[in-house]
Amino acid sequence: MRDTWISEVSSKEGEEVTIAGWLKDVKKIGKLCFLIVHDSTGTIQCKCEDKPNVRKESAIVVKGKVVKDERAPGGYELAVESVDVVGEACCPPPFPRKGDVSLAVRLDNRVFDMRREEVQAVLRIRSALLTEFRTFFASKGFVELTAPVLIPSASEGGAEVFRVDYFDKPAFLAQSPQLYKQLAVISGMDNVFVTMPVFRAERHDGPAHINEIYQMDVECAFADDDDVVSLLKHAITHMLNAVKQTKRHELEVLGVKLDVPEVKEITYDDAVDLLSKHVDIEWGADFSREMENKLCQLLGTDLVVVRRYPTAIRAFYSMPCDDKHCKSFDLLYKGVEISSGAQRIHDYNLLKKVMEEREMDERQFTAYLEAFKLGAPPHAGWSMGLDRITMLVCGLQNIREAIPFPRDKNRLMP
């Protein structure tokens, strides 16, 4: 129906084009009428002799000649030959396009909300981050693994898992592809990545909490924590640089200046020493959001990898490096944890011992444990939260804004 995207109009001066989009606004100036039309690539002014009979927000197809005019926003307009209303809006919009609207009202009317330029910019940046994650690892020969969502037991031994009625038996929704990416690596696939929705049945309902999360995972065979921390630093730098270059327009719409900070590393112990001069912290505790923020501030960068956490506060499969620490790490971006990983225990006997010490129910992990008898190489990996990175890159206050159709304790609609 269209032969030209609105972003291409300016390159077709004097030509007759057909655009398609939504009627954002109508302005009457003297005898003339101006239609402001947008598609996903931009906005254009269309000049008519007569005001067409069409409601705002309708889907229209406009045919016209491209005219250079300095008075038009963007410097070009269409001299309209015909306006075809192909999808009439049959009610007024739920709220004005511009101006303050509460997030709850926005999300209740998400389809209309997504018609706003800022929201589309966020969703395009989200899409780009995901693409660039995959591109980075595919270019390094990693294979994409599709891990199951339906699993027989809680993936990491956590309690906060959703239960499914699976043919009169219980099944659960994956909290992470963790165990499956490890199985794939042990199976000889060497290096894999996974991008998938995961589910946490947490009852929190704050601005940083949602229950369906989009996660990006990596796992490497014959690798230790040094190897995958190095990959992590390169991956995040690539992703931010790529968005900075390819999503200029979207960042501009959001008024965001995207920096790609230097990545600094610090051990957990050094971080505790450093923080203890400023806040009340004891060795062995996990960092609060405020401490993570402070740490980035003290190190003078927005990207910090904290390494070698106390074993007691990390997942059971983290490889110990001494009697107190393990080869685990977190990546903080703008003071928020966006990635978490570790070298994993690959020795069957050690894994069994650790699970016993933590009083885990081994029967829930039979298939996982058995795999470590088959010749498991040293391996390491991490996962990254797409929703959080999108929120931070776009400078949003609530993670729900970073997701097309967010899910929380109280929201399953639309």
Place this chain on the structure above:
Amino acid sequence: MRDTWISEVSSKEGEEVTIAGWLKDVKKIGKLCFLIVHDSTGTIQCKCEDKPNVRKESAIVVKGKVVKDERAPGGYELAVESVDVVGEACCPPPFPRKGDVSLAVRLDNRVFDMRREEVQAVLRIRSALLTEFRTFFASKGFVELTAPVLIPSASEGGAEVFRVDYFDKPAFLAQSPQLYKQLAVISGMDNVFVTMPVFRAERHDGPAHINEIYQMDVECAFADDDDVVSLLKHAITHMLNAVKQTKRHELEVLGVKLDVPEVKEITYDDAVDLLSKHVDIEWGADFSREMENKLCQLLGTDLVVVRRYPTAIRAFYSMPCDDKHCKSFDLLYKGVEISSGAQRIHDYNLLKKVMEEREMDERQFTAYLEAFKLGAPPHAGWSMGLDRITMLVCGLQNIREAIPFPRDKNRLMP
């Protein structure tokens, strides 16, 4: 730990390299001992003076000099300097690498099964098909949409949906991103694609049935069925051509000669006429697997688009083109439906009327229906099943073989 992939060894004659992989086999010939080692890129023979003390299938790191030797498979071998056992196999493999094993035993021991070259070839081809689908649409400016898995009601009105305990309320697992991709298009995102797992609570348990399915979806604004059938033909041709070019080795391992057939189109009515000369068929019925097969045979190609099915046997949102037919279509590949799509109804009143005629419960579709009041453009799209295409490309008999960790009525493990 490794500095060289096994596939790179032949380019490093005379150099000292370190490889890492799994011990596939050990052969003693006279005083010499040969270790057959594989990683995800290939297999190499390593020559030792003494037989190292290591079980088959262990994960090992081998250091040695690359030597050209015509007697070695592939023409090169490693003259071993050291063998480091980094992950000892502590039990014998569950079944021999070569030879006939039932699919049930293979899937029960999927981690070991995936160590076999043929299985890895399938999973790499699967990964490539998914990548090429995304690459094709990203290059055309489509935005990736992540649609929710957790939804408030059955996505297409079907009964075969899994129920989740969602904070003491019911939620359901998406059967498709259908309604959400339509909402995104109506919201002004124009052209979107989605790749995600979907869930069908069907009780069938045949070789073509699974309950967690990986689906690839496309939806376009200001488009009709002609537009998206054209996209479909280009997309499938691109995907098959790309796999043919980039996965030569994997296709060879599987003994598959991949053809990229011409895509032919036929209307449902013409297909019924044609088939009725050979089989017992009446207008209005859906095609059986046998009929789809016969149709491809009669048209002399492995890719057939059947268009304009009877409205009564298609989804409610299919746009009618006359009183009996609608603008829907299926793509058959090797006699199997791998894609299904349609131009959708975009008019609120028509959609409401159709839902009433089908006696659908409108309350389950409130958010969906409301969106059509906001100026919905004509739109069209389709979805494609990754598991099925992978099965057909690889010449497999059972769809479970095309999936890393398949889920069916009786299988949630590993």
